Amino acid sequence: MVKAIKVMLIPNNVQKTKMFQYVGASRFAYNWALAREIENYEKGGRFLSDSELRKEFTKLRHSDEYAWLLNISNNVTKQAIKDACTAYKNFFKGLQKFPRFKSKKRSMPKFYQDNVKIRFSNTHVKFEGFSSSRKANKQKMNWVRLAEHGRIPTDAKYMNPRISFDGLNWWISVCVEFPDCRETLYDDGVGIDLGIKDLAVCSDGAKYKNINKRQKVKKLEKQKRRLQRSISRSYEKNKKGESYCKTNNVIKKEKLLLKRNHRLTNIRKNYLNQTISEIINRKPRFICMEDLNVSGMIKNRHLSKSVQEQGFFLFRKQLEYKCSDKGIQLIVADRFYPSSKLCSCCGNIKKDLKLSDRVYRCACGNIIDRDFQASINLKAYGERFAG
Numbered sequence: 001m002v003k004a005i006k007v008m009l010i011p012n013n014v015q016k017t018k019m020f021q022y023v024g025a026s027r028f029a030y031n032w033a034l035a036r037e038i039e040n041y042e043k044g045g046r047f048l049s050d051s052e053l054r055k056e057f058t059k060l061r062h063s064d065e066y067a068w069l070l071n072i073s074n075n076v077t078k079q080a081i082k083d084a085c086t087a088y089k090n091f092f093k094g095l096q097k098f099p100r101f102k103s104k105k106r107s108m109p110k111f112y113q114d115n116v117k118i119r120f121s122n123t124h125v126k127f128e129g130f131s132s133s134r135k136a137n138k139q140k141m142n143w144v145r146l147a148e149h150g151r152i153p154t155d156a157k158y159m160n161p162r163i164s165f166d167g168l169n170w171w172i173s174v175c176v177e178f179p180d181c182r183e184t185l186y187d188d189g190v191g192i193d194l195g196i197k198d199l200a201v202c203s204d205g206a207k208y209k210n211i212n213k214r215q216k217v218k219k220l221e222k223q224k225r226r227l228q229r230s231i232s233r234s235y236e237k238n239k240k241g242e243s244y245c246k247t248n249n250v251i252k253k254e255k256l257l258l259k260r261n262h263r264l265t266n267i268r269k270n271y272l273n274q275t276i277s278e279i280i281n282r283k284p285r286f287i288c289m290e291d292l293n294v295s296g297m298i299k300n301r302h303l304s305k306s307v308q309e310q311g312f313f314l315f316r317k318q319l320e321y322k323c324s325d326k327g328i329q330l331i332v333a334d335r336f337y338p339s340s341k342l343c344s345c346c347g348n349i350k351k352d353l354k355l356s357d358r359v360y361r362c363a364c365g366n367i368i369d370r371d372f373q374a375s376i377n378l379k380a381y382g383e384r385f386a387g
């Protein structure tokens, strides 16, 4: 199975400068290729292939005006041109919107490295062309430190290595092929009920709380809101006619806000992954969850914020990914399956069940926690469809 691994980089200042240069060259090549395609189309020409464009670009590199491009690893611009061609082609196939020009302000800074030439050691990654000198101490410049040691295998085939900057840190993401690890699974399956009160309730009795109700997350949310307000106030104060002036103070605050946001996303993502791993590590034969109508729930303004914070969409995506890795069958119950309204003892459907009814009381004498019952029902549903 191909897995994507993303690891933070710890570059020194010289390396940081180099990486921003690479980003700039990548953006330049992308925009240049896109502009050439558009120009060509307007003249009534057909689609320019990326090999044609690359030949043209090589000539450009060797002209005096664009001599700065010669300091950049060839692969960076090569891939940027390829990306632009793919995006342009995909538009005509109807797969995506018309590609936009990359902007210094709006686009995420990123560039590509050649998958054959890239090297990994346990602690470092080697980029191409940061230093062209052969001397050993100069060659060190090519090796950028990795924040996590030993996460990326050192002897593998790497696919599509990309380096990006999220406003605070640099990251490398790379795809690596891993052998399939099929484990022997238990005979029992599990049903999962997702919700706002608790993130997940499992039919085997496990319960995962809503992390957004924790003190730490609430505190961070409060800090975030306070910062947002303060930033917007500063903007108002420094307004000059129609335009806004960005003072150093605002830049500082915006960086702080970015940090808070990253911290919150990391806490939430980490919690989702831990929850899923715990469920998967119990090796059930199948997992059954409900088909959540996430976009419909977000439209409900009473629920939208808490639904967004819970990250149900990410939960399902991660679950799908990890299930397929371990060979666990994932069953998604039909959207109209009444998992919470059904009595797990007699099969009666309680139509007037409200969201506020936390305990389910049935005429047959069954008294049970509502979410736990839903998970039992989902397990029963899965039992019917599991292979």
Ligand SMILES: [Zn+2]
Pocket (backbone or CB within 6 Å): 343, 344, 345, 346, 347, 348, 362, 363, 364, 365, 366
């Ligand atoms: Zn009943």
